[in-house]
Amino acid sequence: MYRFPFSKPPFPGEMTEIALGIKWLRFPLPYRLDHINIYLIEDDGGWCVLDAGIHDEHTLKLWKAVLSGPLSDSHLTRLIVTHHHPDHIGAAGWLCHEAGIPLSISQTAYLACANISLDPGSPQDRQFYDFYLSHGMAPEVAELMGTNGLEYLRKVSPLPNTFLRLLSGDTLTIGARKFRVLTGDGHAPEQVMLYCAEDCLFFSADQVIAKISPNVSVWPSEPDGDPLGHFLRTARRIRENLPDDVLVLPGHQLPFYGLHERCNDLVEHHEHRCDLIGEACSGKHLTVSDLVPVVFPRELNIHQLGFAFSETLAHVNRMLRRAELTKAVADDGVIRYCKADHPGSS
Numbered sequence: 030m031y032r033f034p035f036s037k038p039p040f041p042g043e044m045t046e047i048a049l050g051i052k053w054l055r056f057p058l059p060y061r062l063d064h065i066n067i068y069l070i071e072d073d074g075g076w077c078v079l080d081a082g083i084h085d086e087h088t089l090k091l092w093k094a095v096l097s098g099p100l101s102d103s104h105l106t107r108l109i110v111t112h113h114h115p116d117h118i119g120a121a122g123w124l125c126h127e128a129g130i131p132l133s134i135s136q137t138a139y140l141a142c143a144n145i146s147l148d149p150g151s152p153q154d155r156q157f158y159d160f161y162l163s164h165g166m167a168p169e170v171a172e173l174m175g176t177n178g179l180e181y182l183r184k185v186s187p188l189p190n191t192f193l194r195l196l197s198g199d200t201l202t203i204g205a206r207k208f209r210v211l212t213g214d215g216h217a218p219e220q221v222m223l224y225c226a227e228d229c230l231f232f233s234a235d236q237v238i239a240k241i242s243p244n245v246s247v248w249p250s251e252p253d254g255d256p257l258g259h260f261l262r263t264a265r266r267i268r269e270n271l272p273d274d275v276l277v278l279p280g281h282q283l284p285f286y287g288l289h290e291r292c293n294d295l296v297e298h299h300e301h302r303c304d305l306i307g308e309a310c311s312g313k314h315l316t317v318s319d320l321v322p323v324v325f326p327r328e329l330n331i332h333q334l335g336f337a338f339s340e341t342l343a344h345v346n347r348m349l350r351r352a353e354l355t356k357a358v359a360d361d362g363v364i365r366y367c368k369a370d371h372p373g374s375s
């Protein structure tokens with residue numbers, strides 16, 4: 030059973046004390062997932078910030094209100110960003126500049142963000158468009174996928190030119206506390222999580238969230254990638270390496286107890302989706318786009334369709350790795366999948 034020690038999140042601009050020297054803020058997001066959690070960890074001479082929020086007017090206004098309100102008597106000391114998604118890294122460059130603080134982040138997250146900034150038009154490459162069409166995607170959705178880089182930059186302020194690299198296995202001293210740095214994959218590459226053994230606290234970023242299964246997507250730059258394999262491996266590793274009695278402090282939704290159960294549930298959730306795909310492909314040859322409504326039976330708008338496609342392909346690629354599906358390319362280039370007669374394992 031999950032337990033939620035805080036029944037409500039803090040109001041935007043206010044802070045909830047999680048433990049002595051740990052504060053929780055909540056900022057709005059302009060999405061269906063309409064909020065992000067931001068944490069402050071007491072540091073020598075002030076507060077270390079964990080994640081920055083998206084780069085939009087609302088978030089900057091809230092940061093200014095927090096800096097001149099509840100934090101007006103203290104300083105920020107540094108910013109840690111868990112991963113390169115815009116809701117976490119978006120305001121990072123702005124905040125580092127505004128507060129005069131350094132950025133700590135995994136190398137992959139820093140470079141992923143920098144890479145999009147260097148060439149935001151690259152998702153419009155013909156090769157990527159053809160990739161989507163080969164999986165049965167409608168041209169209008171494929172075209173929208175091409176705008177991902179430009180969309181990303183609309184929500185992300187330019188990063189500082191320098192950063193401090195966080196690496197799995199590092200010990201990070203923040204004020205009086207020591208944290209072990211863990212990194213996870215599948216939702217975002219080299220996503221940073223922090224574990225404080227002494228106080229049983231686990232900042233899990235978007236890797237383990239109470240009520241949401243984090244998006245796990247194949248992107249056209251790595252069409253045969255296996256992010257779901259990485260995600261499942263990370264969930265198992267967290268369950269094996271961390272105790273069950275930690276307070277999980279995620280990037281979205283409420284803090285909770287029940288880490289091991291949540292890791293098990295996430296694995297089960299994705300295995301169930303693989304089962305659905307296997308059943309649908311039994312004796313039939315289907316494209317990834319054919320499989321989207323099997324995995325996501327609800328009505329999807331054109332934006333959600335892109336994410337749903339990428340997540341469905343993540344399951345297909347995992348199943349191909351386990352030889353549970355076979356792949357066939359038709360003369361017109363369209364790729365279809367069928368359930369394998371004798372699945373192996375990997």
Ligand SMILES: [Zn+2]
Pocket residue numbers: 112114216217235
């Ligand atoms: Zn994320």
